[in-house]
Amino acid sequence: MKLRVVVVGIPGVGKTTVLDKLSSRLDGARLVTFGSVMLEEAKRRKWVKERDEMRRLPVGRQRQLQGLAAARIARMADDVVLVDTHLFIRTREGFWPGLPYDVVRALKPTHLVLVEASPEEVSARRAADGARSRDAMTREELVEEAELGRSFLTVSSTLTGAPMLIVKNPEGRAESTADQLASLIRDVAK
Numbered sequence: 001m002k003l004r005v006v007v008v009g010i011p012g013v014g015k016t017t018v019l020d021k022l023s024s025r026l027d028g029a030r031l032v033t034f035g036s037v038m039l040e041e042a043k044r045r046k047w048v049k050e051r052d053e054m055r056r057l058p059v060g061r062q063r064q065l066q067g068l069a070a071a072r073i074a075r076m077a078d079d080v081v082l083v084d085t086h087l088f089i090r091t092r093e094g095f096w097p098g099l100p101y102d103v104v105r106a107l108k109p110t111h112l113v114l115v116e117a118s119p120e121e122v123s124a125r126r127a128a129d130g131a132r133s134r135d136a137m138t139r140e141e142l143v144e145e146a147e148l149g150r151s152f153l154t155v156s157s158t159l160t161g162a163p164m165l166i167v168k169n170p171e172g173r174a175e176s177t178a179d180q181l182a183s184l185i186r187d188v189a190k
């Protein structure tokens with residue numbers, strides 16, 4: 001069975017870390033970071049220089065980039081495609097869906113995976129990650145983001161019919177989070 005696994009979670013929860021490990025465990029899986037595809041399109045238009053500037057663009061521009069990325073990813077026909085993305089983006093104009101109907105329809109996920117960690121873990125990971133320009137949040141804002149994630153997830157699941165799996169990525173355990181997903185994907189792909 002061909003699999004298109006869409007992996008989501010709030011910024012700094014560890015999606016990219018877990019997915020890098022997961023893709024190295026799965027022969028022939030293609031890993032695509034939705035934001036990297038958007039970034040290529042944004043740079044081509046000279047709208048931004050780096051990825052963390054994109055969420056500060058007017059939503060209309062972000063929407064254009066999102067549609068272009070979704071169309072490119074939709075054309076990827078590998079047996080297993082792992083998509084690293086977001087359920088929602090915190091923009092100046094408000095929380096904005098990462099998987100509106102046209103996008104999730106184009107991506108055609110067979111599985112939706114929400115990665116979670118405690119607010120304290122996410123806060124510490126954001127603070128420690130010098131590679132990115134992350135927004136500092138209060139504990140309440142992080143709890144709100146986690147709650148919003150679950151509600152956006154149920155919408156994507158209902159729109160697509162894909163099951164929604166919630167996995168924890170506990171401190172120091174990214175390897176075992178990746179192991180858990182790898183064994184599930186191997187079973188389902190048979």
Ligand code: ATP
Nearest residue numbers: 011012013014015016017125129170171172173174
């Ligand atoms: P974004 O949505 O902004 O791209 P992300 O969800 O992809 O964020 P990562 O970049 O993978 O998050 O991880 C954020 C930071 O947390 C990195 O410094 C990473 O090394 C660290 N990290 C990820 N998973 C764990 C873990 N299980 N334990 C400890 N640190 C972790």
Ligand code: AMP
Nearest residue numbers: 034035038051054055066085086098099
């Ligand atoms: P990431 O490296 O996953 O944080 O992606 C970089 C940036 O791309 C994010 O901060 C968002 O601005 C943007 N992005 C990623 N996925 C989506 C999506 N599905 N919809 C809109 N923007 C997205």
Ligand code: MG
Nearest residue numbers: 015016017084
């Ligand atoms: Mg990431």
